[in-house]
Amino acid sequence: MTGFDKNWSNQSKASASDRLKESLRPQGPLKPRIETAVNKLxxxxxxxxxxxxxxxxRDAALFRRVVDAMQRHDADTAKVLSNELAEVRKISKTLGNAKIAIEQVQMRLSTVHDLGDAMVALGPAMASIKGLKSGLTRFMPGADAEIGNMQNLLSGIMMDSLQGSGMGVELNQGSGSDIDQIMMEASAVAEQRVTDKFPSIPVGSVRVSAEGHQQQ
Structure with a gap:
């Protein structure tokens, strides 16, 4: 092999190596991409x-109508309105859980400063967001697509983290205990907020009023 051939071969090998390194290089600085994810959240x-x-x-308006119906001794109307109010509060609780879970994810992402932090935070964050999809799509048109975009963004950051560390970890999964902790915290806070904010539905009073009305 001539000297020219050897040099050409070495350059080709170097180019192939450079291309491989380039393909594995993280796509853009980590911090701006984390900030983009936080802004989307x-x-x-x-x-x-x-x-x-x-x-x-809606809750406050329905509750006032329940009270008005009870004052009129209209047990049937009070019961119907109480059922509707119960459904509204279920929706409120679902939305509250989702909001708190997203806030927990935001807090985790805000602590990310390097690839190691990203690997610890992103797994549970992605799993939490994935778990929100089915609940939110019932009430938020377009939530499925938006959550999908967030998942793709976080997946890209996670992939960069894995490439940078040389570790192979399945995406969209995090520590079960971390995920459970996020959801437990969200559920507990949401439950307390609902309890503090909303008066209880006077179902027992509706029943008593109905019985009293029937005796008259």
């Missing part, structure tokens, strides 16, 4: 806030 939080406010207003 913040957008969903704002939308949830709007929906929760509407549910709260």
């Amino acid at each position: 913040q957008l969903q939080t704002s939308k949830l806030d709007t929906m929760i406010t509407k549910m709260n207003e």
Whole structure:
């Protein structure tokens, strides 16, 4: 092999090696991409806030109507309205759980400063967001696509983290204990907020009023 051939061969090998390294290089700085993910989550939080406010207003209006119906001794109307109010509160609880879970994910992502942090935070975060999809799509048109976009963004960051560390970890999965902890915290806070904010539905009073009305 001539000297020219050897040099050409070495350059080709170097080029192939460089291309491989380039393909494995993280796509862009980590911090701006994390900030983009946090901003997208913040957008969903704002939308949830709007929906929760509407549910709260609906809750208050229905509760007033239940009280009015009871004052008129209209047990049938009070019962129907109480059932509707119970459904509204179920929706409010679902939305509240989703909001708090997203806020927990935001907090985790805000602590990410390097690839090691990303690997610890992103697994549970992605699993939490995936778990929100089925609940939110019932109440938020377009939530499925938006959550999908967030998952893709986080998946890209996670892939960069895995490539940077040389570890092979299945995407969209996190520590079961971490995920459970996020959801337990969200559920507990949401439950307390609902208890503090909303008066209880006077179902027992409706029954008593109905019995009293029948005796008259």
